[in-house]
Amino acid sequence: xxxxxxxxxxxxxxxxxxxxxxxxxxxxxxxxxxxxxxxxxxxxxxxxxxxxxxxxxxxxxxxxxxxxxxxxxxxxxxxxxxxxxxxxxxxxxxxxxxxxxxxxxxxxxxxxxxxxxxxxxxxxxxxxxxxxxxxxxxxxxxxxxxxxxxxxxxxxxxxxxxxxxxxxxxxxxxxxxxxxxxxxxxxxxxxxxxxxxxxxxxxxxxxxxxxxxxxxxxxxxxxxxxxxxxxxxxxxxxxxxxxxxxxxxxxxxxxxxxxxxxxxxxxxxxxxxxxxxxxxxxxxxxxxxxxxxxxxxxxxxxxxxxxxxxxxxxxxxxxxxxxxxxxxxxxxxxxxxxxxxxxxxxxxxxxxxxxxxxxxxxxxxxxxxxxxxxxxxxxxxxxxx
Amino acid sequence: xxxxxxxxxxxxxxxxxxxxxxxxxxxxxxxxxxxxxxxxxxxxxxxxxxxxxxxxxxxxxxxxxxxxxxxxxxxxxxxxxxxxxxxxxxxxxxxxxxxxxxxxxxxxxxxxxxxxxxxxxxxxxxxxxxxxxxxxxxxxxxxxxxxxxxxxxxxxxxxxxxxxxxxxxxxxxxxxxxxxxxxxxxxxxxxxxxxxxxxxxxxxxxxxxxxxxxxxxxxxxxxxxxxxxxxxxxxxxxxxxxxxxxxxxxxxxxxxxxxxxxxxxxxxxxxxxxxx
Amino acid sequence: xxxxxxxxxxxxxxxxxxxxxxxxxxxxxxxxxxxxxxxxxxxxxxxxxxxxxxxxxxxxxxxxxxxxxxxxxxxxxxxxxxxxxxxxxxxxxxxxxxxxxxxxxxxxxxxxxxxxxxxxxxxxxxxxxxxxxxxxxxxxxxxxxxxxxxxxxxxxxxxxxxxxxxxxxxxxxxxxxxxxxxxx
Ligand SMILES: Cc1ncc(C[n+]2csc(CCOP(=O)(O)OP(=O)(O)O)c2C)c(N)n1
Numbered sequence: 085x086x087x088x089x090x091x092x093x094x095x096x097x098x099x100x101x102x103x104x105x106x107x108x109x110x111x112x113x114x115x116x117x118x119x120x121x122x123x124x125x126x127x128x129x130x131x132x133x134x135x136x137x138x139x140x141x142x143x144x145x146x147x148x149x150x151x152x153x154x155x156x157x158x159x160x161x162x163x164x165x166x167x168x169x170x171x172x173x174x175x176x177x178x179x180x181x182x183x184x185x186x187x188x189x190x191x192x193x194x195x196x197x198x199x200x201x202x203x204x205x206x207x208x209x210x211x212x213x214x215x216x217x218x219x220x221x222x223x224x225x226x227x228x229x230x231x232x233x234x235x236x237x238x239x240x241x242x243x244x245x246x247x248x249x250x251x252x253x254x255x256x257x258x259x260x261x262x263x264x265x266x267x268x269x270x271x272x273x274x275x276x277x278x279x280x281x282x283x284x285x286x287x288x289x290x291x292x293x294x295x296x297x298x299x300x301x302x303x304x305x306x307x308x309x310x311x312x313x314x315x316x317x318x319x320x321x322x323x324x325x326x327x328x329x330x331x332x333x334x335x336x337x338x339x340x341x342x343x344x345x346x347x348x349x350x351x352x353x354x355x356x357x358x359x360x361x362x363x364x365x366x367x368x369x370x371x372x373x374x375x376x377x378x379x380x381x382x383x384x385x386x387x388x389x390x391x392x393x394x395x396x397x398x399x400x401x402x403x404x405x406x407x408x409x410x411x412x413x414x415x416x417x418x419x420x421x422x423x424x425x426x427x428x429x430x431x432x433x434x435x436x437x438x439x440x441x442x443x444x445x446x447x448x449x450x451x452x453x454x455x456x457x458x459x460x461x462x463x464x465x466x467x468x469x
Numbered sequence: 470x471x472x473x474x475x476x477x478x479x480x481x482x483x484x485x486x487x488x489x490x491x492x493x494x495x496x497x498x499x500x501x502x503x504x505x506x507x508x509x510x511x512x513x514x515x516x517x518x519x520x521x522x523x524x525x526x527x528x529x530x531x532x533x534x535x536x537x538x539x540x541x542x543x544x545x546x547x548x549x550x551x552x553x554x555x556x557x558x559x560x561x562x563x564x565x566x567x568x569x570x571x572x573x574x575x576x577x578x579x580x581x582x583x584x585x586x587x588x589x590x591x592x593x594x595x596x597x598x599x600x601x602x603x604x605x606x607x608x609x610x611x612x613x614x615x616x617x618x619x620x621x622x623x624x625x626x627x628x629x630x631x632x633x634x635x636x637x638x639x640x641x642x643x644x645x646x647x648x649x650x651x652x653x654x655x656x657x658x659x660x661x662x663x664x665x666x667x668x669x670x671x672x673x674x675x676x677x678x679x680x681x682x683x684x685x686x687x688x689x690x691x692x693x694x695x696x697x698x699x700x701x702x703x704x705x706x707x708x709x710x711x712x713x714x715x716x717x718x719x720x721x722x723x724x725x726x727x728x729x730x731x732x733x734x735x736x737x738x739x740x741x742x743x744x745x
Numbered sequence: 746x747x748x749x750x751x752x753x754x755x756x757x758x759x760x761x762x763x764x765x766x767x768x769x770x771x772x773x774x775x776x777x778x779x780x781x782x783x784x785x786x787x788x789x790x791x792x793x794x795x796x797x798x799x800x801x802x803x804x805x806x807x808x809x810x811x812x813x814x815x816x817x818x819x820x821x822x823x824x825x826x827x828x829x830x831x832x833x834x835x836x837x838x839x840x841x842x843x844x845x846x847x848x849x850x851x852x853x854x855x856x857x858x859x860x861x862x863x864x865x866x867x868x869x870x871x872x873x874x875x876x877x878x879x880x881x882x883x884x885x886x887x888x889x890x891x892x893x894x895x896x897x898x899x900x901x902x903x904x905x906x907x908x909x910x911x912x913x914x915x916x917x918x919x920x921x922x923x924x925x926x927x928x929x
Contacts, residue, residue, distance in 0.1 A: 093773050094770075094773070095766060095769050095770050095773055095779065095781065112554075113550070113553065113554050115549075115550060115553075120785070121785065131740070133740075134732075134736045134737045134739075134740035134741070135740040135741055137737060139553045139554060139732065140736075141549070141550075141553055143546065143549070143579070144575050144576065144579040145575065147543060147546065148543070148545075148546035148549070148575075148576055148579070149546075150546075151539065151540070151543040151546030151547040151549075151550065151576075152546050152547065152549050152550030152553065153550060154539075154547055154550065155519070155537070155546070155547035155548060155549065155550025155551040155552075155553075155554070156550035156551065156553060156554035157550075157554075158537060158550075158551060159517075159550070159551045159552075159554035159555040159558065160554060160555060161554040161555075163550070163554070177540055178540055178543065181539065181540050205785035261782075261808060261809075264782060264783075264785065265780055265781070265782045265808045266766065266769060266780065266781040266782070267769075267778070267779065267780040267781070267805065267808070268769075268772075268773045268777075268778050268779050268780075307555075308517045308535040308537075308551060308555070308558060309514065309515050309517070309535065309555055309557065309558050310514075311514040312535070313513070313514065313533055313534055313535055313536075314535060314536075315481075315529070315530055315536045315537075315538070316536070316537045316538065317530065317538035318522075318538065318539065318540060319538070326481075326484060326530060327530065327538075372808065375806045375807055375808055376806070376807045378806040379806035379807040382806070451807075451808075451809055453807065453809075453811070454806075454807050
């Protein structure tokens, strides 16, 4: 097994850790199409998967990759793909298919500068809203944003687990900085990792209804070839899995798709709070920018400026509770992101006007620096007082 | 096997009647596929039928197997994932001419290139049926369609040649008129270990027929009868005699390494250090 | 040591990325934290190459190098660009065979014929990056000698281990020489 069974410090990139996380979580199928800055994930899994009897295939494009991933998941393998910007756009239709038909799969999007081809090797966080609303129609979304190499590993495992548990596509929303940087990391030992597998039906094929939800609103899922002879369609369907053509069934189905995530939301939505409870100014930042924010908090506090950090780990569901918890104690919030204002919309929503929310945005292909954050905090301090 | 027995065994009878228009050839092709699956003696629990989007792609919904109705054009991509993940499954792809040659054209040539063991049956009705009669890459030049009100100026594909050139290893063409031969072609495709491709010329009286001077489905079947030339007969005909006709029968057949088998034998074995 | 930021710059093919990785791995062997990043895409085109390493005994938050504590320049172009992005009291190490004009720099400057040492003393130009590591570590002692040697030997092809050991040693000797000269 390529996964170390005991802890050992090593130097890995976020993309390499994602490969290790996928293997550890039980991913046995990967289909992809090369695109910077995600390519190392495909390259890593091309090496590792066949060693453990898994399958890797480079498809003709990202649309095909997403289709193959869904097909393989239906045939019973935990399946994943990895891409970036333009490829993430191409995958959207089939991500919607996976959401509606409830096929577990993980889509890694190592965010790069866009729109379009943009700056292929430069960092950005411009896909936060796309990760929520990229495919058409109302649909559930889970997106996780690692800020470190260790977290790239952990959240890959978690993404696979959530997708299997909830039968839904899960997006690992990395950014170029985290994907490419190498850092010291100790990966957990195999026995420290929790692996979740999809629930299979127990009733015989005669009485089986493929879309009859279980207690957690998730229907058990057989694999093709298990003898259930079930139908999967991107059309609105009822519990039988067959197209119904009725709005009434769409209403039941789509509401359930959202409810199964909402029901679990309190435990899925995650944020890290760092020196936030007594902070005058709370920085909200995710992914690589949160690293700058953390440095800024330390440096600013040394200078007597009380900064704190709320770091959303899940972009979706958005951890509104964490924002809530500081909305009455902080004098202002600064949302630092490498886009022109996406996460800030959610922060404003959660803050509900109780505290001024100010954006700090860079789209010049550079990681926001601790100095950027401190400078903005100083400015804000002047104005709030 | 009688039609009744065939339907009871291989159809989801509770899902019938089907959505297809009177005179449509899709039912004939679905019937031929079921007969072929029966003749080939496949394991019904180990067979997956995959389709894209279109009238034709609705067929799997009526068929009593594991069935996967995907997105427009992508059936072959999904099917590739299914087959890779579990090579023990028989994977059959049912697709329309637009589904597989326009939006799905790239997947078609690449699946053929890999020579992955899928059996593809194209329902070629020369038109986009589901969306109400727009021209497809297989609509003959100068035919009329709702989006070709002055006649189509596009040159149409010879899909069989395309698939053969792309690397497909079993290629045949049939029609909804020559049903017995069609069943045999599909049986051969199912038995072939590699990418098998069967193009079926079929009739869409509703959208192609009405706009192109075919008063009824019968006229369209007659046209098939008059214009289809078996490969063997064609060998003895002059190019003048063949003008305006199309070939039916097995057009190409070769044995070549199959993708999922090679993946096991080469990639997995090498990765595990079992072979150098 | 609290925190040290290094920038290794030059051409593609000089093995600077590998050198950066080795240095970071040596720091980890010492029980410290390390972050390594490198240039990609357009920045890495036209033959330019750059690796950045941050070593610290504390957590490393911001992963990029702004003003480096030490800059290695193995091409004129790199030296022209990055000397100015080095702390005024920092260290600039240049390959004196490749950098003819050293720009104004207020900190310490060490000019060492790194590539020439690799070619003539060690016998293979390809190990210039390892010579450079010896030079840098000889001057700064950022990582222990044992860890650096282990990290080098872990990364290089088995057949080239002796060659690389020799390269590292040559680097240390060259560092010794320039330090001595500085002392005089
Ligand atoms: C991405 C996308 N584009 C367009 C459509 C609309 N659409 C549905 S079926 C179809 C054409 C189907 O034609 P064909 O494949 O020839 O099948 P037929 O209906 O004739 O059997 C189109 C364009 C779609 N469903 N998805």
